[in-house]
Amino acid sequence: xKRRIGLKDVALEAGVSTATVSxxxxxxxxxxxxxETIERVNAAIRKLGxxxxxxxxxxxxxxxxxxxxxxxxxxxxKEFVFSNPFYGELLSAxxxxxxxxxxxxxxxxxxADQTYLEIASxxxxxxxxxxxxxxxxxxxxxxxxxxxxxxxxxxVQDSFxxxxxxDDRQGGYLATKYLIDxxxxxxxxxxxxxxxxxxxxQRFQGxxxxxxxxxxxxxxxxxxxxxxxxxxxxQAGLQLGAQDATxxxxxxxxxxxxxxxxxxxxxxxxxxxxxxxxxxxxxxACTCDxxxxxxxxxxxRKGITAAEVIISLSTxxxxxxxxxxxxxxxxxxxSVQRRDV
Amino acid sequence: xKRRIGLKDVALEAGVSTATVSxxxxxxxxxxxxxETIERVNAAIRKLGxxxxxxxxxxxxxxxxxxxxxxxxxxxxKEFVFSNPFYGELLSAxxxxxxxxxxxxxxxxxxADQTYLEIASxxxxxxxxxxxxxxxxxxxxxxxxxxxxxxxxxxVQDSFxxxxxxDDRQGGYLATKYLIDxxxxxxxxxxxxxxxxxxxxQRFQGxxxxxxxxxxxxxxxxxxxxxxxxxxxxQAGLQLGAQDATxxxxxxxxxxxxxxxxxxxxxxxxxxxxxxxxxxxxxxACTCDxxxxxxxxxxxRKGITAAEVIISLSTxxxxxxxxxxxxxxxxxxxSVQRRDV
DNA sequence: TTGAAAGCGCTAACAG
DNA sequence: CTGTTAGCGCTTTCAA
Numbered sequence: 107x108k109r110r111i112g113l114k115d116v117a118l119e120a121g122v123s124t125a126t127v128s129x130x131x132x133x134x135x136x137x138x139x140x141x142e143t144i145e146r147v148n149a150a151i152r153k154l155g156x157x158x159x160x161x162x163x164x165x166x167x168x169x170x171x172x173x174x175x176x177x178x179x180x181x182x183x184k185e186f187v188f189s190n191p192f193y194g195e196l197l198s199a200x201x202x203x204x205x206x207x208x209x210x211x212x213x214x215x216x217x218a219d220q221t222y223l224e225i226a227s228x229x230x231x232x233x234x235x236x237x238x239x240x241x242x243x244x245x246x247x248x249x250x251x252x253x254x255x256x257x258x259x260x261x262v263q264d265s266f267x268x269x270x271x272x273d274d275r276q277g278g279y280l281a282t283k284y285l286i287d288x289x290x291x292x293x294x295x296x297x298x299x300x301x302x303x304x305x306x307x308q309r310f311q312g313x314x315x316x317x318x319x320x321x322x323x324x325x326x327x328x329x330x331x332x333x334x335x336x337x338x339x340x341q342a343g344l345q346l347g348a349q350d351a352t353x354x355x356x357x358x359x360x361x362x363x364x365x366x367x368x369x370x371x372x373x374x375x376x377x378x379x380x381x382x383x384x385x386x387x388x389x390x391a392c393t394c395d396x397x398x399x400x401x402x403x404x405x406x407r408k409g410i411t412a413a414e415v416i417i418s419l420s421t422x423x424x425x426x427x428x429x430x431x432x433x434x435x436x437x438x439x440x441s442v443q444r445r446d447v
Numbered sequence: 448x449k450r451r452i453g454l455k456d457v458a459l460e461a462g463v464s465t466a467t468v469s470x471x472x473x474x475x476x477x478x479x480x481x482x483e484t485i486e487r488v489n490a491a492i493r494k495l496g497x498x499x500x501x502x503x504x505x506x507x508x509x510x511x512x513x514x515x516x517x518x519x520x521x522x523x524x525k526e527f528v529f530s531n532p533f534y535g536e537l538l539s540a541x542x543x544x545x546x547x548x549x550x551x552x553x554x555x556x557x558x559a560d561q562t563y564l565e566i567a568s569x570x571x572x573x574x575x576x577x578x579x580x581x582x583x584x585x586x587x588x589x590x591x592x593x594x595x596x597x598x599x600x601x602x603v604q605d606s607f608x609x610x611x612x613x614d615d616r617q618g619g620y621l622a623t624k625y626l627i628d629x630x631x632x633x634x635x636x637x638x639x640x641x642x643x644x645x646x647x648x649q650r651f652q653g654x655x656x657x658x659x660x661x662x663x664x665x666x667x668x669x670x671x672x673x674x675x676x677x678x679x680x681x682q683a684g685l686q687l688g689a690q691d692a693t694x695x696x697x698x699x700x701x702x703x704x705x706x707x708x709x710x711x712x713x714x715x716x717x718x719x720x721x722x723x724x725x726x727x728x729x730x731x732a733c734t735c736d737x738x739x740x741x742x743x744x745x746x747x748r749k750g751i752t753a754a755e756v757i758i759s760l761s762t763x764x765x766x767x768x769x770x771x772x773x774x775x776x777x778x779x780x781x782s783v784q785r786r787d788v
Numbered sequence: 789t790t791g792a793a794a795g796c797g798c799t800a801a802c803a804g
Numbered sequence: 805c806t807g808t809t810a811g812c813g814c815t816t817t818c819a820a
Contacts, residue, residue, distance in 0.1 A: 110509075110568075112797055123807045128799060138805060157569045161505035162797035165812045168451075170502065172553070185543045185747075188535025189730050198527035201554060210570070212513070213538075213554045214546060227451075228498045229551070336734055363734060370736065389530050393677055393704060395711070395736065406526075453813055464791045469815060479789060503813035506796045 111156045120150035127151075131158065170230040171209050173416055175200060176222060178238040179215040186215060190334060190360045191388040192405060193237065196258070199409025200235060207417050216240065221247040233416035236260070239304040254419035256428070258412050261303040268419065268428040270412050274305045277401045277434050278312020281355045281383045284399075284436055286320045289445035290353035290381060293317070296342040296365055297357040298334035306331070309357045309385065336364040343368015346380070352445055353381040359390045362398055366441075377443035387437055397439035408432055452495045461491035468492075472499065511571040512550050514757055516541060517563060519579040520556040527556060531675060531701045532729040533746060534578065537599070540750025541576060548758050557581065562588040574757035577601070580645040595760035597769070599753050602644040609760065609769040611753050615646045618742045618775050619653025622696045622724045625740075625777055627661045630786035631694035631722060634658070637683040637706055638698040639675035647672070650698045650726065677705040684709015687721065693786055694722040700731045703739055707782075718784035728778060738780035749773055 113131075117124045122143060129139060130147045150156075164170040177197065178187045188194060197213070204211050212229065216222065222244070226234055234248070234255045239262075248255055249266045256268040285293050295313045298306040310329075317324055328351055332338035339361035346354060347369050356362040362384035366376060374380050376396055384391055387402035411430060418424035458465045463484060470478045471488045491497075505511040518538065519528045529535060538554070545552050553570065557563065563585070567575055575589070575596045580603075589596055590607045597609040626634050636654045639647040651670075658665055669692055673679035680702035687695060688710050697703040703725035707717060715721050717737055725732055728743035752771060759765035 110797090113799095114797080124798075125800080125808075126806060129806085132799080134800090140805065143805080157565050159506070159571070159797050160569050161502045161509075161511065161571050162812090163799080164502035165500070165506050165797080165814090166799050168502075168812080186535070186539035188539045189532065191530065191532065191535075194527070194529025194532075194535045197554075198529045201556060202526045205555060205558060210553050210555055210566070212551050213542060214551055215542060217546060224498050225551070228501050230500070230502050336730060367734060367736070389677060393708060395708070451813090454815095455813080465814075466791055466793095466816075467789090470790085473815080475816095481789065484789080500813050503796090504815080506798090506813080507815050509796080 110159070111154045112159070113156075115154055116147065116150045116156050119154055120147045122147060164230045168230055169232050169420075172212055172229065172231055173200075173204055173209050173413070173420075174212050174214065174222070174226055174229070174231045174234045176214060176216065176234070176236045178240075182216050183218050184215070187334070189336065190358065191390060192358070192360075192386055195388060195405045196237060196409040196412075199406045200413045203410050203413035204417070207413075209417060216244065223247040223251050226251065226253050232420040235412050235416055239301050254416060256412055256416050256419070258408060259305050261305075261308065263303070265427060268415060270408060270415065270428070270430045270432070272403045272408070272432045272434045274308035275312040275315070277385060277403070278309035278355070278357065279315045280312070280434070280436055281309075281357075281385060281401045282313045282316035283319070285353040285355065285381060285383060285442065286316060286322070288353075288381070288442060291320075291322055292325075292328065292351045292353070293322075294328040294330065294342075294346055294349075294351040294354040295357065296330045296339060296346075296354055296361050298331065298338075298361075300331055306334070306357055313355055334358050334361060336360055336367075339364020339366075340368045343370075344372060347372020347374045351380065353383070353442070355383050355385075357385045359384050359386045359388045359398070359400070362400075363390055363394055366394060377441050381442040381445070383436075383442055391437075392439065396441050399439045399442045400437050401434055402437045403434050404432060451500070452497045453500070454497075456495055457488065457491045457497050460495055461488045463488060505571045509571055510573050510761075513553055513570065513572055514541075514545055514550050514754070514761075515553050515555065515563070515567055515570070515572045515575045517555060517557065517575070517577045523557050524559050525556070528675070530677065531699065532731060533699070533701075533727055536729060536746045537578065537750040537753075540747045541754045544751050544754035545758070548754075550758060557585065564588040564592050567592065567594050573761040576753050576757055580642050595757060597753055597757050597760070599749060600646050602646075602649065604644070606768060609756060611749060611756065611769070611771045611773070613744045613749070613773045613775045615649035616653040616656070618726060618744070619650035619696070619698065620656045621653070621775070621777055622650075622698075622726060622742045623654045623657035624660070626694045626696060626722060626724055626783065627657060627663070629694075629722070629783060632661075632663055633666075633669065633692045633694070634663075635669040635671065635683075635687055635690075635692040635695040636698065637671040637680060637687075637695055637702050639672065639679075639702075641672050647675070647698055654696055675699050675702060677701055677708075680705020680707075681709045684711075685713060688713020688715045692721065694724070694783070696724050696726075698726045700725050700727045700729045700739070700741070703741075704731055704735055707735060718782050722783040722786070724777075724783055732778075733780065737782050740780045740783045741778050742775055743778045744775045745773060 330342035343365035384398040384400040671683035684706035725739040725741040732739040
């Protein structure tokens with residue numbers, strides 16, 4: 107088994123030194139190379155089929171051209187929450203941008219026995235994208251990191267982390283107001299666990315804001331919080347089917363699907379008997395029955411932005427704390443009906 | 448900014464050589480260390496918060512404890528096909544097993560200007576898991592790889608690749624036969640592009656096998672092949688709504704959802720007017736309306752197996768070509784109705 | 789039972 | 805404009 111082709115082999119072939127080869131590979135602007143030398147080196151590279159060894163590079167530069175992406179799991183040490191297409195779409199966008207910029211992404215869940223800082227540092231990651239909310243001590247270690255960290259969908263207050271969001275509170279407000287404007291007064295909220303600093307909490311606050319503004323008092327019987335899953339939506343829908351709420355703000359598409367099913371099971375028709383407004387606008391929202399009116403966020407853009415920011419940060423193109431807020435808007439479909447008061 | 452803690456620092460702290468520290472970290476069985484030395488080293492590691500540098504390790508060992516995972520994309524150079532939850536579930540399982548074994552996964556799509564072999568070799572990947580079917584030249588380069596490659600859901604014939612499958616042809620046969628046994632004769636097949644060596648092609652063959660066995664001749668008007676997407680399913684459903692087929696075998700859940708919608712749009716009720724049998728059994732299958740009778744494959748197991756195989760292969764625990772066939776079975780739900788002949 | 793030292797492939801001062 | 809060379813942090817052979 108023949109040895110791997112290295113810089114040395116290329117240098118030999120081209121009749122130059124390894125340094126020169128390194129210069130042309132990285133096309134150092136500081137260095138001035140004869141076009142002729144460059145061509146000779148490139149020819150040798152092609153001829154030999156040279157491929158750089160990232161490990162060696164990483165060792166020298168302490169940079170890996172690799173970005174760590176952390177995605178929520180069903181529970182620590184378990185599998186990802188990929189039942190929610192939101193994460194798939196987001197991840198997809200991140201990967202694409204990374205790849206286009208010569209980076210790769212390392213995907214992982216969280217481990218009980220290892221902080222992500224350890225992982226990042228052992229792997230010389232160039233940047234970290236963390237999606238969703240974790241426990242406080244998860245972030246703790248990271249604040250001591252030299253590596254840029256961007257938080258997607260979390261409201262953790264720490265000047266060290268960069269953030270990319272939508273205005274979740276405003277989103278919750280918009281959704282609820284949309285319902286109120288159409289004559290609804292008894293409005294339920296089906297949501298995930300209201301972790302402090304999490305998106306669900308923010309959306310819930312927006313829901314309350316709208317209620318308050320309209321002079322409607324909050325009724326805790328109309329709040330259904332659990333996991334962000336089809337099942338929780340289903341349970342909530344089932345219960346709602348037996349109540350007198352006329353509308354529900356369901357704060358994720360996957361929850362809405364469950365709600366729809368629960369409602370239908372109880373013989374309630376949407377939007378005739380009860381209106382539903384959703385959040386996210388993944389492909390699920392427009393393919394279900396009825397298609398959901400929804401607060402839309404641009405998931406792809408979120409992913410693209412996260413990747414672009416982390417890359418710029420790691421190369422030093424971008425400096426200073428980043429806090430980006432992406433726009434949202436309501437997409438009207440068929441799940442909400444005006445209610446005559 | 449203080450330098451990173453290295454083996455040398457640990458050695459100094461423990462009053463031993465770097466070699467000794469390396470021995471205890473890797474707990475070489477060949478080496479015999481005094482328990483006392485071991486303890487001293489471990490204490491130093493803890494005290495200093497030492498974290499190994501994978502880049503250095505990779506450089507020496509030419510192994511990275513990293514597994515490359517390739518997932519289908521909408522098109523080369525574009526984003527992933529994560530609208531299909533199948534991939535999310537699979538990926539999730541792979542990641543979990545990898546992590547539990549001290550590996551990480553590098554996720555990527557395909558690039559036009561770089562073969563995956565180059566990527567794998569530049570990153571010193573320990574193994575590669577390729578999901579789905581690609582063009583022939585994509586595999587071409589890989590056959591020259593020293594790195595173990597396992598193919599999930601592809602029937603490429605090459606003794607170099609390891610394979611993990613279900614019996615897709617048998618699955619197509621079972622689905623179709625299930626329909627035939629219930630009195631259906633005019634049975635459509637909605638499927639993805641019939642790439643040679645791909646799963647869709649196999650399932651389609653199974654469909655034909657069942658037809659032939661029952662003495663039903665194949666009618667190309669009943670074949671709807673396009674992308675594996677909701678939209679293609681929808682189009683097919685729409686057309687089917689205007690035809691006289693009494694049943695349809697739809698070869699992926701995501702297609703089935705589209706078919707269901709198309710049929711409903713055309714005012715056809717499932718299973719009353721027309722029966723639908725699906726394939727995969729992702730969460731979509733049991734949450735849609737009506738819940739789909741389906742050929743179930745254990746996606747999680749597929750992912751787990753792929754990860755276990757690639758790891759064993761890379762450590763040398765496992766040798767020789769692996770070709771694993773996972774079981775499938777039909778799960779009866781509410782989308783198929785017996786038809787009186 | 790432990791240590792010294794030679795690399796792994798690459799980058800970047802510095803020298804020429 | 806190009807080459808020499810000293811590491812980057814770790815593993816491992818060989819010697820003690």
